[in-house]
Amino acid sequence: MQEGRVLSTREVNRDLLRSILDTPRWFWPVVTVLGLILLIAAIAVGIMVNRGLGVTGLNRPVAWGFFITNFVFWIGISHAGVMLSAILRLAKAEWRRPATRAAEVLTLFSLMTAMVMPIVHTGRPWRILYWVFPYDFARGIWPNIRTPLVWDPSAILTYLTSSTLFVAIALIPDFAVLRDHTTGIAHRVYSVLAMGWEGNARQWKLQIVAGVLLSALILPVFVSVHSIVSWDFGMAVAVKSWHSTVFAPYFVVGAVHSGVSAVAFALILLRWCYGWQDYIRHEHIDALGRLLIVVATGWFYFLVMEILFGMYGREADELMVRQTQFTYWPYNFWFILFVITTYFIPVALWLSRAWRRNLWIMSIACISVNVGMWLERFLIIVPGLINKQLFTFVWADYRPSIFEYIIIGSTFALVTMLMLLFSRVFPLVPLYDVKEGDVLKTQVQIGRRTVPATFRED
Amino acid sequence: MASSVEHQTGGHGHHAGMWVFPRKENIAPDVAGKTFSMPSGYKLALGIAFILAVLGVVGFFIRATSDGFGSPGPWGYYAGIFSFVFMVTGAAPLVACAFRFTKSHWRRPLSRVSELFAIMGVVNIFLFIPLLLAMPSIKNPEVQGTDLEVRRTLWFEVPIGAPYTWDILCFVGLALCSMAILWLSAVPDMAQARATATGFRRSLYNGLSGWWYGTKRQWNHQKAGLALLGAFYFMLLIFVQFIFITEFAMSMVPFWKDSVLPPMYTVMSFQSALSMILIVMFIMRRWGGYEGYIGKAPFWSASKILLGLTLLWTYHLFAFFVTYWYGRLEVEQNILKYVFVQPYLIVFLANMLFSFLVPFALLIWNPLRRSAWGPPLAGLAALVGAFLFNMRTFAAAFNTGNHYEFSLSHVPAAVWPDIWDIFIILGGLGIAALVYLLSAKLLPLISIWEVKEGTLYQKMGTLMKGEYLVLAKPE
Numbered sequence: 001m002q003e004g005r006v007l008s009t010r011e012v013n014r015d016l017l018r019s020i021l022d023t024p025r026w027f028w029p030v031v032t033v034l035g036l037i038l039l040i041a042a043i044a045v046g047i048m049v050n051r052g053l054g055v056t057g058l059n060r061p062v063a064w065g066f067f068i069t070n071f072v073f074w075i076g077i078s079h080a081g082v083m084l085s086a087i088l089r090l091a092k093a094e095w096r097r098p099a100t101r102a103a104e105v106l107t108l109f110s111l112m113t114a115m116v117m118p119i120v121h122t123g124r125p126w127r128i129l130y131w132v133f134p135y136d137f138a139r140g141i142w143p144n145i146r147t148p149l150v151w152d153p154s155a156i157l158t159y160l161t162s163s164t165l166f167v168a169i170a171l172i173p174d175f176a177v178l179r180d181h182t183t184g185i186a187h188r189v190y191s192v193l194a195m196g197w198e199g200n201a202r203q204w205k206l207q208i209v210a211g212v213l214l215s216a217l218i219l220p221v222f223v224s225v226h227s228i229v230s231w232d233f234g235m236a237v238a239v240k241s242w243h244s245t246v247f248a249p250y251f252v253v254g255a256v257h258s259g260v261s262a263v264a265f266a267l268i269l270l271r272w273c274y275g276w277q278d279y280i281r282h283e284h285i286d287a288l289g290r291l292l293i294v295v296a297t298g299w300f301y302f303l304v305m306e307i308l309f310g311m312y313g314r315e316a317d318e319l320m321v322r323q324t325q326f327t328y329w330p331y332n333f334w335f336i337l338f339v340i341t342t343y344f345i346p347v348a349l350w351l352s353r354a355w356r357r358n359l360w361i362m363s364i365a366c367i368s369v370n371v372g373m374w375l376e377r378f379l380i381i382v383p384g385l386i387n388k389q390l391f392t393f394v395w396a397d398y399r400p401s402i403f404e405y406i407i408i409g410s411t412f413a414l415v416t417m418l419m420l421l422f423s424r425v426f427p428l429v430p431l432y433d434v435k436e437g438d439v440l441k442t443q444v445q446i447g448r449r450t451v452p453a454t455f456r457e458d
Numbered sequence: 459m460a461s462s463v464e465h466q467t468g469g470h471g472h473h474a475g476m477w478v479f480p481r482k483e484n485i486a487p488d489v490a491g492k493t494f495s496m497p498s499g500y501k502l503a504l505g506i507a508f509i510l511a512v513l514g515v516v517g518f519f520i521r522a523t524s525d526g527f528g529s530p531g532p533w534g535y536y537a538g539i540f541s542f543v544f545m546v547t548g549a550a551p552l553v554a555c556a557f558r559f560t561k562s563h564w565r566r567p568l569s570r571v572s573e574l575f576a577i578m579g580v581v582n583i584f585l586f587i588p589l590l591l592a593m594p595s596i597k598n599p600e601v602q603g604t605d606l607e608v609r610r611t612l613w614f615e616v617p618i619g620a621p622y623t624w625d626i627l628c629f630v631g632l633a634l635c636s637m638a639i640l641w642l643s644a645v646p647d648m649a650q651a652r653a654t655a656t657g658f659r660r661s662l663y664n665g666l667s668g669w670w671y672g673t674k675r676q677w678n679h680q681k682a683g684l685a686l687l688g689a690f691y692f693m694l695l696i697f698v699q700f701i702f703i704t705e706f707a708m709s710m711v712p713f714w715k716d717s718v719l720p721p722m723y724t725v726m727s728f729q730s731a732l733s734m735i736l737i738v739m740f741i742m743r744r745w746g747g748y749e750g751y752i753g754k755a756p757f758w759s760a761s762k763i764l765l766g767l768t769l770l771w772t773y774h775l776f777a778f779f780v781t782y783w784y785g786r787l788e789v790e791q792n793i794l795k796y797v798f799v800q801p802y803l804i805v806f807l808a809n810m811l812f813s814f815l816v817p818f819a820l821l822i823w824n825p826l827r828r829s830a831w832g833p834p835l836a837g838l839a840a841l842v843g844a845f846l847f848n849m850r851t852f853a854a855a856f857n858t859g860n861h862y863e864f865s866l867s868h869v870p871a872a873v874w875p876d877i878w879d880i881f882i883i884l885g886g887l888g889i890a891a892l893v894y895l896l897s898a899k900l901l902p903l904i905s906i907w908e909v910k911e912g913t914l915y916q917k918m919g920t921l922m923k924g925e926y927l928v929l930a931k932p933e
Contacts, residue, residue: 246717309717
């Protein structure tokens with residue numbers, strides 16, 4: 001039997017537009033709390049800008065700490081959108097339908113949040129201009145376009161632009177539904193956004209072609225973004241343990257791992273907040289869990305390669321970094337926690353079908369992955385920098401300050417708030433995709449059993 | 459040869475012939491008939507494969523008697539062809555396991571084609587032994603008590619039996635696991651055929667499937683067993699490939715420290731295995747009379763995977779290339795020049811052409827992907843690319859010179875194959891073809907039970923005004 005009830009178009013519209021047409025009671029208090037957290041973070045940034053980076057735990061040689069770790073983390077989360085939307089759309093995976101919009105939107109907001117981190121990290125945000133403009137026109141000193149640090153903004157901005165386009169194209173039919181369900185200013189705004197959508201055959205064809213084309217075109221961008229982020233590290237021969245050829249695929253798979261886990265958790269939250277039990281069903285979370293077993297195992301393989309070949313060279317300075325990761329307190333603790341939370345706990349949970357369908361257990365597994373993936377980036381960056389020069393004049397450890405904790409914590413509040421605000425004006429589950437999925441559903445009688453089936457559009 | 463099975467096809471327009479729906483009751487006798495017959499074309503292929511295999515044996519003995527196993531240099535091309543055969547035949551059984559795991563119905567006609575390569579796993583053990591003999595020892599026999607005493611190796615503390623015992627155990631484990639997959643998958647078909655088969659085949663089928671009666675419990679155990687074995691084989695294969703490419707290529711070149719090489723090798727093995735399966739299916743469909751079982755759908759679906767693997771391989775190569783190139787370390791530049799862009803430049807460019815450009819240029823076109831010949835053609839190119847990759851990598855690695863140096867301080871000259879190397883290469887291909895062709899006469903090339911099962915889960919259905927394929931997916 002098919003899972004879930006068969007829903008009429010009217011019911012789909014009513015349920016999925018509920019977040020827009022009716023404001024839940026909890027909505028504004030939650031947004032206010034998140035806003036307060038952001039305000040505190042803004043004050044922390046202000047103090048940091050005023051007093052300088054000395055208020056953070058950054059030092060020589062650990063010039064990259066929590067901010068860059070968090071930057072890589074949010075870039076990683078942003079990979080979920082394309083993974084779920086583009087790849088599963090191209091693969092015609094039916095279970096993708098309710099998950100795509102939330103994944104794409106999470107991509108947008110996590111990318112924006114990630115982009116904030118290097119700006120904060122400069123300590124003097126206006127210095128960001130030096131990435132684009134020359135230091136001094138008279139001297140003709142231009143940014144070094146051969147450094148991955150300059151490739152980064154290009155790749156991320158391209159990804160942001162294409163992801164925005166991706167979301168916007170998919171939203172058009174839903175804007176038309178909203179246009180038809182609203183009045184006054186909202187009606188006029190949605191009318192403009194719907195761009196004259198009437199749902200005729202030509203418009204649908206164009207919309208589908210655009211979706212498929214964008215899916216195919218966005219994939220190279222998706223891969224390039226985290227590859228280039230990995231090369232921020234991989235190209236640096238001075239920091240041992242960073243100059244590794246496997247970094248690009250390792251980072252991309254890790255990003256998909258954390259991103260898809262984040263999407264699964266976001267879907268569970270949305271189901272709970274808006275009562276979308278008929279749309280975000282256990283089968284969808286189950287499918288995400290199965291996908292995550294494969295992704296996590298792939299990621300674990302790359303992790304083993306990275307560590308093993310780090311030691312394979314038998315170079316003293318690289319072995320020193322590994323020694324720091326594996327044996328020095330607190331990094332050894334963080335390392336064990338990282339491996340357990342990223343792979344062993346979640347995969348052990350996902351192996352059971354019953355646990356994949358238990359939303360509490362899935363939530364724990366997905367949060368566990370992201371705790372681990374955050375630690376992963378931290379353990380790549382900091383132990384490498386601590387051992388950057390064997391005879392450095394300052395052999396310092398890195399102890400993040402309260403400012404860094406506040407700013408890092410606020411990024412989670414920022415993404416949550418942006419997602420909530422988005423859900424207030426745009427549907428977070430695509431209406432047309434869900435309706436299309438319902439049309440394609442059917443059943444096949446095999447002997448005495450009725451087996452769920454789908455019409456393939458191919 | 460026209461199929462003797464009455465069948466229906468599904469799809470219209472550019473979907474014509476996309477799906478085939480063989481009649482369930484005709485499948486077993488028809489496939490058995492094809493398996494037990496020996497057409498003249500098949501005999502010719504067997505004859506050619508046998509002659510090539512003999513050439514290989516001659517080349518091997520002349521190489522062994524003239525050069526011995528004291529130095530790895532002369533065995534570079536042997537390692538290359540072994541790696542190519544291992545790459546294709548080792549990964550091929552996994553194709554069936556992977557798509558069975560994802561419950562892809564289009565995989566049904568290719569399952570047995572892929573699993574039959576498991577038999578080559580046993581032959582691979584014997585082909586691997588000369589490489590162990592030719593491999594330089596981990597400990598430098600000429601130097602004692604210095605940093606150069608041990609060359610870079612995966613066997614950090616050189617445990618007892620390393621590397622020979624562990625390497626051979628890896629290949630034995632892989633062969634056993636793949637044979638178990640083949641056996642478990644073929645049990646229902648052998649049980650059905652034991653009633654009609656005669657002579658040796660009858661004894662074989664009775665021995666291997668005498669316990670099978672097709673009870674529900676047996677089916678459940680068989681499916682669970684296949685899933686477990688598939689997962690285990692996947693992990694084991696990746697581990698063995700990692701050991702092999704590191705031990706016999708990377709560690710032979712001083713300071714070649716490349717963490718993306720094992721994943722790249724694995725991705726290429728998946729690419730080449732899928733390519734080989736597509737080529738075999740094309741031959742079966744075109745000349746073997748199996749068009750009633752193999753529609754265009756498997757080619758179409760597999761072509762997307764092949765395109766993905768092609769891009770993935772190129773991405774891994776680029777990740778390696780850009781990291782070494784950008785790093786500007788002298789030793790890495792020397793490795794880059796040696797293995798890629800100087801003495802073996804022509805081979806590298808041809809490798810890129812066949813492994814990436816040709817398959818990519820073919821597979822991005824929908825009409826080609828939808829055809830029965832487009833994906834196999836791309837696959838053929840990918841196989842040529844994989845062949846060149848292995849030749850270049852292993853010929854370079856085995857002829858580095860002093861394998862115990864701390865780093866590669868110069869760029870050695872290329873070593874091109876002599877006549878005996880060519881004999882060995884042809885022999886490697888011949889042995890693999892011979893074993894496969896003989897295996898296909900023992901077990902059917904079509905997994906009868908899977909195709910029968912597929913007829914229950916796939917049918918054409920009408921939605922609004924159009925006719926579409928309906929796919930059932932039981933949990």
